[in-house]
Amino acid sequence: MTDSSQSPSNDRRAFLRGAVGGTALGALGMMGAYSYSPLRHGHFDTAESEKTDIGAVRSLKVTNISETSWFSNADLIGDIRGAGGLLVNQYKFNWPPFADKNGALAEGSYADGIKHIKDDLPNNLERAWAFQMENAVHPENAGGYAALLEIEMRDGSTKKLLLDSGWSYDWIDKAFQREGIDTMLANGEIDALIISHEHFDHFWGFPVSMKYAPEIDVYVPDGFYEEGFQYVKDSGHRGKLHVMKPGLTPLFDGVAIYNFAIPIITRVYGENSLYVNVEGKGLVSVTGCCHQGIIRFAETALKEIQMEKLYGIYGGLHISPFDDWDPKYDDLVFTLGDYGFEKIGANHCTGLLTVKKFIARGLPVVQGTARFGSKDPVYLGNGDQIGFGREVPLMSPVSAEAAPAAYSPPASGGDDGAVQGATY
Amino acid sequence: MPSSETVERYGDGYLEERNLVQRWPTPIPQILNLVLLGALFYATWWIFQDPRGWMRLYTPYVGYMYCRWLLIILIWMVYIFNYWPFRRAWLERTHPVIKAVLLSAIAVAIMAVVIKGFFEGLLGNYGMAYFNPEQMQKLGITDFFAEEYAALAILMFAALASWLSPAWIVGMEGAPWQRERQPVRGLTILLVTFFLATIIFFMTMHPHMGILYEQWQSFAAIAPPWWHEFADTVSGNFHVSWIMCCTVVVWLVETIWERYPFRVIRHDWARRFATFFGIIAIAFACHFFLYFAQELWWGEAVRGTRRLYAPDWRWLHVGETMIFFLLPALFITFYLNNWPRKGSPTYRVAVRTLVTLVAAIVIYWLYYNTSHLFLGTQRGFSHPQQFPMIPTIWLINIMLINHWFMDNWPGWKIAPQTSAEAAKDETVLDPALKPAE
Structure with a gap:
């Protein structure tokens, strides 16, 4: 079958069409081959950019106030599934503390929820939480994330930062009391509260911090939604509110916040993470959830910050929070060791x-x-500590006194099928 | 063989032969259909997909699976089976809205049988557990991820089929079964392309699924996958990328390129092989070039990281970018009568390609700057649960329904072909090569 007759002019025309088409396809093929050849690396900027000197500290101690953001993966992910998946706005879930009286999954809102507890914030949190226990979706599943950073400065003084404020008022308040955070906040010993991002398990326990230190400086990431800013106000915050713009912002000698403008599940946007440069050791990455990825965080540091080396990591790395998996996570497992932490x-x-x-x-994981x-015990648990540039006991002194049975997870919290082993 | 006068042709040649005429002067029909498409898209998006809407299937993989399977079943019904068992007279005389409702309902029913019956029920219960959420739940995976993982596996089959099935018609011209009657032709091509899809699935997505679970399924799948050093990732997104490129290139060749330059090859089998494998070659060129373009724009990918800089996301984004080219290409063909129609083939193809490129860039820019305002998705490029392929394929499905089942109603109608037009059609194109609109 042909699309032309056999006259000489049509033959010439067909030849020209074929030549044009063949040349175009050839050019396209060459473009494709070049695009993934080693030659392409010549196009990338390899020039050293000017690095920021953020200073240094003598040492860093991190106390894990609570890493347990929820107790049952099945309940949490079941709620997410029931609400419509990972893109649904977190304020819609009817999770505590924003329960409306209808208590129906995915039918809540900030406005409908806050009106029931606003008058109780921040000084009557027990009553506010009691309302949640009666009306919210899975209130017993709420825990929260918070960590205390104690930074020994080069002049011998100490600065303290609170990273995040948990979720459940009840859970995080008891965790604060267990680790003495309540007293530190009330005494003004903690210099600032850094909110890593707007997620329920890092931010919704905000009134607990306000109960003890309403004047504290608060740092939130650019990307907070209207509901988040309103919650800061409704929680009784009276101090300075710093909204961190994308990029590096030195906080004080040896410590900097880096804001990553990234979309996160349940309609959250932007995350603050911390770099702490420990003199003689190297840079420590401290994160809430590290949604930007720990390799991205490390690469950013290598590109932008003066340091001896990458030294340590503390915090959530947001790889398999629900013990789910994706093969791309194995790429991290393959490569993290190359960074020398x-x-x-x-x-x-x-x-x-x-x-x-x-x-x-074979990575140097500190177990708990x-x-x-x-x-x-495969990783640092609640009440455990880790030192960077100094040795610290694994259990915080106050938690060691209370251990092992000061608190226990709620009765409804269940075993979701713990991981039995790991490949490699 | 019986003569063509006595044999029911069903929809064989229907798309090529129907004489679509605009009811009103340009651009009224185009605007009218665009409004209809937009309204149908948004209403159905809200009902089925939107994370703020009614059924909220955009979890994301469950919704993704359904829209991919709907696409391939539409292609099967029209391109492979030529509307069989619906008679030609019924296709020509039935009101477009009735045809759309009935044929779409059949497509959805077939989709349910394929997903629930074949993949989840048959393969998932008697072959591979990862096709069936309940089987995975028994192994301790939470309900949500069991559904997501199964949906991912099932949708990847659809991705492969939505490349191979039309590629066999466009590239291989349906040969060697092009002269068989329906449903023999359809069934044969379906089985052959499904067989090919199965082979490629086992070589591409099965190793991905093999390391999705702990422990790695090393006795059942190659682990780590064979491509991981070359692609800089163990993720099957490397394959999603080139498969999507193949899918899009098939339709570019079929629509705005009028099957040029391959159609100038005179020898039948040389032309068929050149087209089939040429499409793959062009797709691989796009696959690598669009990855390189991202490296130029955002910087080199870094293995192990997440989001914008992760090789797995960059490969996925190649596929996502390609789909933005398909939208304007289909619009040009379906609603602008493949403008321009005059000038040499080189000129026509060049103009349409240029317009498609520019339009795709504009749509891409619009999507990433505005979609979070009306689709219920998250703003930003690399949200791990954001798949632009879901709304774009959803819209393409609606365009296909409008063009294939509704004869471009309401802006167009079928009119009897004049003898001059029929004669022109006979002389301009060999029927086997004629673009199917």
């Missing part, structure tokens, strides 16, 4: 499976004691 205190949304894979891969609701 000496101490990895990954917990929370890193996921047990990920940490087990890290350990199987699995107390106060933490499920597995």
Whole structure:
């Protein structure tokens, strides 16, 4: 079959069409081959950019106040499934503390929820939480994430930062009391509260911090929604509110916040993470959930910050928070060792499976004691500590006194099928 | 063989032969249909997909699976089976809205049988557990991820089929079964392309599924997957990328390129192989080039990281970017009568390609700057649960229903072909090569 007759002019025309088409296809093929050849690397900017000197500190101690953001993966992910998936706005879930009286999954809103508790914030949190226990979706599943950073400065003084404020008023208040955070806040010993991002398990326990220190400086990421800003006000915050713009912002000598403008599940946007440069050791990455990815966080540091080396990690790395998996997470397990971290205190949304894979891969994971609701000693649990540039006991002194049975997870919290092992 | 006068042709040649005429002067029909498409898209998006809407299937994989399968079943019904068992007279005389409702309902019913019956029921219960959420739930995976993982596996089959099935018609011209009657032709091509899709699935997505679970399924799948050093990731997104490129290139060749340049090859089998494999070659060129373009724009990918800089996301984004080219290409063909119609083939193809490129860039920019305002998705590029392929394929499905089942109603209608037009059609194109609109 042909599309032309056999006259000489048509032959010439067909020849020209074929030549044009063949040349175009050839050019396209060459373009494709070049695009993934080693030659392409010549197009990338390899020039050293000017790096920021953020200073240095003598040491850093991190106390894990709570890494247990929820107790049952099945309940949490069941709610997410029932509400319509991972893109549904978190304020819609009817989760505590924004329960409306109808208590129906995915039919809530900030406005409908806050009106029931606004008058109780921040000084009558027990009553506010009691309302949640009666009306919210799975109120017993709420825990929360918070960590205390104690930074020994080069002049011998100490600065303290509170990273995040948990979720459940009840859970996080008891965790604060267990670790003495309540007293530190009330005495003005904590210099600032850094909110890593707007997620329920990091931010919705905000009134607990306000109960003890309403004047404290608060840092939130750019990308907070209207509901988030209103919640800061409704919680009784009277101090300075700093909205961190994308990029590096030195906080004080040796410590900087880096804001990543990234979309996150349940309609959250933007995350603050911390760099702490420990003199003689290297840079420590401290994160709430590290949605930007720990490799991205490390690469950003290598590109933008003066340091000796990458030294340590503390916090959630958001790999398999629900013990779910995706093969792309194995790419991290393959490559994290290349960055030379000496101490990895990954917990929370890193996921047990990920940490087990890290350990199987030979990475220097600091393991914990699995107390106060933490499920597995494979990573740092609630009440555990980690030191960077200094040695610290694994259990915080106050939690060691209370251990092992000061608090236990709610009765409804269940075993979701713990990971039994790990490949590698 | 019986003569064509006595044999029911069903929809064989229907798309090529129907004489669509605009009811009103340009651009009224185009605007009218655009409004209709937009309204249908948004209403159905809200009902089925939107995370703020009614059924909220955009979890994301469950909704993604349904829209991918609907696409391939539409293609099967029209391109492979030529509307069989619906008679030609019924296609020509039935009101477009009735045809759309009936044929779409049949497509949805077939989709349910394929997903629930074949994949979840048959393969998932008697072959591979990862096709069936309940089987995975028994193994301890939470309900949500069991559904997501199964949906991912099932939708990847659809992705492969939505490349291979039309590629066999466009590239291989349906040969060697092009002269068989329906449903023999349809069934044969369906089985052959499904067989090919199965082979490629086992070589591409099965190793991905093999390391999705703990422990790695090393006895059942190659682990880590064979491509991981070349692609810089173990993720099957590397394959999603080139498969999507193949899918889009098939339709570019079929629509705005009028099957050029391959159609100038005179020898039948040389032309068929050149087209089939040429499409793959062009797709691989796009696959690598669009990855490179991202490296130029955002910087080099870094293995192990997440989001914008992750190789797995970059590969996925190649596929996502390609789908933006398909939208304007289909619009040009379906609603602008493949403008321009005059000039040499080189000129026509060049103009349409240029317009498609520019329009795709504009749509891409609009999507990433505005979609979070009306689709219920998250703003930003690399949200791990954001798949632009879902709304774009959803819209393409609606365009296909409008063009294939509704004869472009309401802006167009079928009119009897004049003898001059029929004669022109006979002389301009070989029927086997004639673009199917």
